[in-house]
Amino acid sequence: MSMTSANLDYEQAGELKIGQVGIANLRVRTLDVAQLSREMRERVDRAPKLFGRAPVIIDFGGLAQMPDVATAKALLEGLRGAGVLPVGLSYGTRETEQLAEQLGLPLLAKFRAQYEPVGAAASAAPPARRESAEAAPAKAEKAPAANTTSPGLVQKTPVRSGQQLYAENRDLTVLSTVGAGAEVISDGSIHIYGTLRGRALAGAQGNTDARIFCREFHAELVAIAGHYKVLEDVPKELRGKPVQVWLEKDQLMIAAQ
Template sequence: MNARAESLEAACDLRFGQVGIACVRLRRVDAAALVEELERRVRSAPQMFARAAVVLDLSHLPKLPDDGMVDALLEAIRSAGMLPVGLAYGTSETEALAERMGLPLIAKFRAQYEPAQGEAAAATPAVPAAARTPEPARAAAPTHDTDAAASSTAQHHSGSTVRSGQQVYARDRDLVVTAGVANGAEVIADGSIHIYGSLRGRAMAGAQGDETARIFCSDFRAELVAIAGHYRVFEDIPKEFEGQSVQCWLDSGKLMIARL
């Protein structure tokens, strides 16, 4: 190998991996309403949404906007304090639009947000693809065998705490964390998440849209929990859950939390 080839090889290291990207699923074309809604989200949880990377999903609109309107929508996202990084993969028309505008297509969002057959696009305000914050669960949670859920195929993270800025991702399986998850750290799984230490950072289960996934934690102090895109951000942990063993699950699209 000549010196020039060696120099090029050492210039960088390019790899693909799981990254934390939010999805803005548009329900109607209204740039002003989009700015207002996203600004509200940023104000409510700046540590989560300020300068967050987001993908614009146009698949639920009755027709694809023209290039000028898409540009206005992207600018609306920037004005709200978020950073649009591409379009969610959809039809061939979406692909052509992304190519014209010099934007990447993010394919990972297709399965999670693709509407069911016959589902009509609702004319509701544009919001990120996540549920509105529900009230804490008061009723007893459904019974669930945590040992059975943490199957032998689960990915295990043991030993050191998941540090701030670190991300652990279990693809196509559950994630079992025997240490703690620090503030600013993320644990993500396509299946359920079991944390046998303190959860102070973010836990996101059902990352590819599995609404049956759950989160189990023995010391709950989370910044955020999410299941299949439905999330809840915590500025202050409710007293009945702080430091307690809890489980999180979805019930008719609402993220529920209850003590174990």
């Protein structure tokens, strides 16, 4: 049977692109489904615009033993009931891969890297990080040079709501504003010469020396190497001020400049 070119339709019904996505990573330290669900509900209640129906990756790498399927399913349901959406497991071992298949979830390798020290064996269990503590006002030291491998990325125009900007293996400089609902991510430090109303995530691949600087602070969320704070956790006297954000002994620090 012959077919003319006029009858052929080569247009794809859907266009697939792979991009950098800022997704929360839940590091399970104690396999207590009720407590984990309660803690997540508290986060959602504290910052519903940020965490409500937010995608979450689950990382079992900090446990001595992988949970069974029934317990893992109970955790998924508990987290959904708390208001977030588990979308995958963080890569760990062959057991993690098997569990992901049994749960019908994808395995996302990149979410494990920020927990591993440089040179760690692939089979080693990544060490757990503590959650960020309350920021204490402190005199900021001179920012150390970021561990970057290429010149920084400079964004001259505003980053608007719904947009995401990622500076891979380099610093990010925004010469304008970062609007509410926008997200800027950098493997190095982030410099914002305007108002920060959205989210800023520095040291995305685990660089604990990364810092965040902005001229006017109203951020929905700031994070360095996975340690984060939402606006509700930041002292009110820092809002609207020029601030610097950095890590000090695994505590996220925020201070006026």
